[in-house]
Amino acid sequence: MPAKRLPTLEDVAARAGVSRATASRVVNMDPRVGSAAREAVQTAVTELGYRPNRNARSLVRPEPDSIAVVVPEAEDRVFTDPFFASLLASITQSLADSPVQVLLAMGQPGNSLKIERYLRGGYTDGAIVVSHHRDDHIWQVLTETRLPAVYVGRPYVGDVGIPYVDVNNHAGGRLAAEHLVTAGRRCIGTITGAMDMAAGEDRLAGWRQGLHEAGLPDDLVEHGDFSSESGAQAVARLLARQPELDGLFVASDLMAVAAIHELQGRGIRVPEDVAVVGFDDSQAAQLTRPPLTTLQNPVAQMATTAVSMLMGLLEEQPASSVVLETELVHRASA
Amino acid sequence: MPAKRLPTLEDVAARAGVSRATASRVVNMDPRVGSAAREAVQTAVTELGYRPNRNARSLVRPEPDSIAVVVPEAEDRVFTDPFFASLLASITQSLADSPVQVLLAMGQPGNSLKIERYLRGGYTDGAIVVSHHRDDHIWQVLTETRLPAVYVGRPYVGDVGIPYVDVNNHAGGRLAAEHLVTAGRRCIGTITGAMDMAAGEDRLAGWRQGLHEAGLPDDLVEHGDFSSESGAQAVARLLARQPELDGLFVASDLMAVAAIHELQGRGIRVPEDVAVVGFDDSQAAQLTRPPLTTLQNPVAQMATTAVSMLMGLLEEQPASSVVLETELVHRASA
DNA sequence: GAACGTCGTGAGAGCGCTCTCACGGTGTGA
DNA sequence: TCACACCGTGAGAGCGCTCTCACGACGTTC
Numbered sequence: 001m002p003a004k005r006l007p008t009l010e011d012v013a014a015r016a017g018v019s020r021a022t023a024s025r026v027v028n029m030d031p032r033v034g035s036a037a038r039e040a041v042q043t044a045v046t047e048l049g050y051r052p053n054r055n056a057r058s059l060v061r062p063e064p065d066s067i068a069v070v071v072p073e074a075e076d077r078v079f080t081d082p083f084f085a086s087l088l089a090s091i092t093q094s095l096a097d098s099p100v101q102v103l104l105a106m107g108q109p110g111n112s113l114k115i116e117r118y119l120r121g122g123y124t125d126g127a128i129v130v131s132h133h134r135d136d137h138i139w140q141v142l143t144e145t146r147l148p149a150v151y152v153g154r155p156y157v158g159d160v161g162i163p164y165v166d167v168n169n170h171a172g173g174r175l176a177a178e179h180l181v182t183a184g185r186r187c188i189g190t191i192t193g194a195m196d197m198a199a200g201e202d203r204l205a206g207w208r209q210g211l212h213e214a215g216l217p218d219d220l221v222e223h224g225d226f227s228s229e230s231g232a233q234a235v236a237r238l239l240a241r242q243p244e245l246d247g248l249f250v251a252s253d254l255m256a257v258a259a260i261h262e263l264q265g266r267g268i269r270v271p272e273d274v275a276v277v278g279f280d281d282s283q284a285a286q287l288t289r290p291p292l293t294t295l296q297n298p299v300a301q302m303a304t305t306a307v308s309m310l311m312g313l314l315e316e317q318p319a320s321s322v323v324l325e326t327e328l329v330h331r332a333s334a
Numbered sequence: 335m336p337a338k339r340l341p342t343l344e345d346v347a348a349r350a351g352v353s354r355a356t357a358s359r360v361v362n363m364d365p366r367v368g369s370a371a372r373e374a375v376q377t378a379v380t381e382l383g384y385r386p387n388r389n390a391r392s393l394v395r396p397e398p399d400s401i402a403v404v405v406p407e408a409e410d411r412v413f414t415d416p417f418f419a420s421l422l423a424s425i426t427q428s429l430a431d432s433p434v435q436v437l438l439a440m441g442q443p444g445n446s447l448k449i450e451r452y453l454r455g456g457y458t459d460g461a462i463v464v465s466h467h468r469d470d471h472i473w474q475v476l477t478e479t480r481l482p483a484v485y486v487g488r489p490y491v492g493d494v495g496i497p498y499v500d501v502n503n504h505a506g507g508r509l510a511a512e513h514l515v516t517a518g519r520r521c522i523g524t525i526t527g528a529m530d531m532a533a534g535e536d537r538l539a540g541w542r543q544g545l546h547e548a549g550l551p552d553d554l555v556e557h558g559d560f561s562s563e564s565g566a567q568a569v570a571r572l573l574a575r576q577p578e579l580d581g582l583f584v585a586s587d588l589m590a591v592a593a594i595h596e597l598q599g600r601g602i603r604v605p606e607d608v609a610v611v612g613f614d615d616s617q618a619a620q621l622t623r624p625p626l627t628t629l630q631n632p633v634a635q636m637a638t639t640a641v642s643m644l645m646g647l648l649e650e651q652p653a654s655s656v657v658l659e660t661e662l663v664h665r666a667s668a
Numbered sequence: 669g670a671a672c673g674t675c676g677t678g679a680g681a682g683c684g685c686t687c688t689c690a691c692g693g694t695g696t697g698a
Numbered sequence: 699t700c701a702c703a704c705c706g707t708g709a710g711a712g713c714g715c716t717c718t719c720a721c722g723a724c725g726t727t728c
Binding site for chain 4 (some may be wrong): 008009010020021024025028052053055056057058059060061
Binding site (some may be wrong): 018019020021022025032034037056058059060061062275 | 676685686
């Protein structure tokens with residue numbers, strides 16, 4: 001069986017009895033085409049089921065037509081964690097009016113080979129990379145191939161010559177600590193995020209500084225990895241170490257909600273017995289009982305900033321990194 | 335300023351002192367290249383930051399390289415509704431090992447123009463379309479352009495010549511009704527999904543049949559649209575109409591969870607006063623209190639089926655629609 | 669009636685790449 | 699020593715499209 005060849009512009013032109021150039025004009029809505037020719041071409045297009053070959057077009061007219069959103073995390077995680085979900089939603093939304101398409105590339109953190117191959121492969125004109133782990137080498141690929149790129153969340157390894165947008169995680173951790181101290185808590189613990197990510201480290205460092213300034217010990221630390229389960233497990237370890245716990249900063253709402261569930265399951269009241277501060281101000285923060293006191297993570301703003309930075313890069317305008325401020329959202333949990 | 339030209343294979347070849355053909359062989363890992371030439375080319379590639387031009391390559395070697403997942407729903411909805419989220423996760427996962435890229439196209443249900451333009455534009459080699467509303471004309475575009483496509487969820491308008499994967503929504507509705515009847519409930523209502531979607535209609539029709547067979551009235555119907563808020567509002571209307579309500583089938587878990595919240599907020603106990611059956615068996619079904627009795631929606635299976643159907647279509651193998659069965663998952667809410 | 673636009677159209681180059689074909693050099697067997 | 703296979707390499711065609719340029723057919727103007 002001969003491979004079914006898709007109709008080309010040449011076929012359309014032949015059927016309409018015009019030249020390929022004229023057919024191209026009709027398809028591209030060039031106004032200077034006679035109405036007879038125009039109609040003939042349009043008919044031929046629908047009759048043949050003609051679809052322009054994007055590759056051929058882009059080859060001639062090299063305009064950026066897709067950017068990749070790269071999330072080096074497992075697929076289910078990406079769609080489950082409200083941080084990623086709302087970030088992706090915001091990114092797509094800010095590109096909704098542009099002709100640029102969004103390509104979603106995900107993959108296990110350890111196995112970024114597929115992603116690297118993809119970025120090297122020239123599939124895309126630019127990349128927004130979300131969530132950088134210490135052992136990711138994606139930034140090297142980006143640098144080597146000079147692919148226009150922006151990070152959301154400062155890369156763990158520091159300045160790699162690729163601009164980023166981030167929230168001030170350090171200030172957030174410190175605000176959380178201060179709030180708990182002001183509320184009269186004296187035995188304050190924390191559940192960190194993933195420690196191979198800047199967000200995890202910075203929030204912890206900020207919290208430490210806050211406690212340090214209040215003259216309180218800062219060693220009640222258990223590590224999570226931003227996932228729900230890790231939050232529940234970490235709070236259990238924390239309680240085992242220190243039953244007197246009366247204040248808790250959790251580095252993400254997702255973990256905080258799980259931690260609160262765990263506390264309540266053990267008959268520990270929030271905020272009466274343990275005051276809990278989260279991070280992200282996700283939708284869940286409002287729905288949980290009690291509503292979660294948390295730090296605002298300006299996800300939508302990070303998304304639009306990242307997008308406009310990248311669009312700038314595509315037009316050769318240099319971009320510099322941006323760090324957005326965060327605020328404490330005071331609700332009932334602390 | 336002259337537009338910065340990206341390095342081409344020609345540039346790489348020149349720098350490496352070989353012909354374009356040899357450079358191409360190295361880039362494509364063709365084994366029959368001498369090691370001297372190979373190394374020279376590899377050096378030139380990194381020095382120039384060469385990325386192959388996908389368009390040029392695909393022009394010559396026309397292999398499918400991307401499929402679009404089209405969801406004619408608002409962006410935030412797509413990432414918030416666990417049905418879409420897990421479907422998308424599963425689709426991406428089933429394509430993880432294939433070189434095919436996933437393109438995510440979303441958009442307000444009313445405004446499918448951008449999506450239509452996109453499908454017509456030849457950006458993609460195939461499409462998986464999720465969630466069809468009555469007024470969507472996407473299927474017409476697909477038919478006209480003969481773009482290989484698969485629906486997840488039977489299109490509202492019936493057979494449009496495009497194969498689909500779906501769950502047996504009718505059977506699900508009926509199972510829900512039967513379960514409530516068997517549990518001794520006599521005043522049974524339902525909150526429907528969007529009535530311009532086949533899933534909404536079929537689940538209602540199945541529920542009706544179940545009640546009809548039990549000799550019970552089937553007019554206690556309030557319409558939702560699958561969103562959380564609509565679930566809460568619909569249950570309020572239902573209670574206003576019929577305070578005696580003692581059984582409830584809600585066409586999605588997301589709405590069911592909201593409905594239960596609303597009921598509990600009014601001091602109505604679940605399942606003692608009102609037994610509730612959901613649909614989807616999403617993760618939330620297990621976490622809510624009480625855990626939700628619901629109908630299993632084999633999302634992962636639908637995803638893999640849709641993907642393999644589409645991959646088949648890309649290789650010119652015809653595909654026929656598949657309807658998967660559903661089962662009641664018995665938990666505490668009914 | 670000549671000179672000059674304007675408008676619709678076609679011919680043809682060329683985008684960056686892959687792949688076929690041809691060719692010279694080297695190794696192997698008779 | 700010659701015939702042949704084989705291997706690494708280069709020349710060149712051509713993928714489907716856009717876009718420039720040229721050209722003929724008409725007005726329009728003086």
